[in-house]
Amino acid sequence: MISYHRAFGVYAVIHKEGKLLVIHKGAGPYINRYDLPGGSLESGEGLLEAVIREVKEETGLTAAVKKQIGVVDFKLPWQWKEFTCVHHTAVLYTAEATGELRVPEQFAGQDAIDAEWVSFDRLSIMNSSPLVMQAIQWLLSSAIPLETVVYPEWEVREMRFQEGNQGNR
Secondary structure: OOOEEEEEEEEEEOEEOOEEEEEEEOOOOOOOOEEOOEEOOOOOOOHHHHHHHHHHHHHOOEEEEEEEEEEEEEEEEEEEOOEEEEEEEEEEEEEEEEOOOOOOOOOOOOOEEEEEEEEHHHOOOOOEOHHHHHHHHHHHHOOOOOOOEEOOOOOOOOOOOOHHHOOEO
């Protein structure tokens, strides 16, 4: 029987010179892939507050949010607790960032293990989360899907990022 874990979060699309700001995911269904900086809301926190906080925690950068792009959602297989799949709903924002990129501070619940700028052409569904792929699609076409995007063959990556996978700080 299929059972869905529902995840909701806010994420920043920050780009410059043909590169996207991404994190290295250390847990969850996107483990060992690139993902957008962002995540869940804390108790009583607004969407805008949450995305700014998440960018700071995961990258060290200060985000200046420009606008809300829209909402996307994904369904994919993921064995976690009693669940067999995840249904991830994400609010996307475009932002600019200032400051120095740094390795995220590690604490309970932190699932970002590094952050970097990666060229669009190095990002694919083989090394990135669905969020990254939607961000690239939006940057190239200003379009996001209206319907739920389903990844029936999703593979959770057990292999860690290699030295050669790193882009630019």
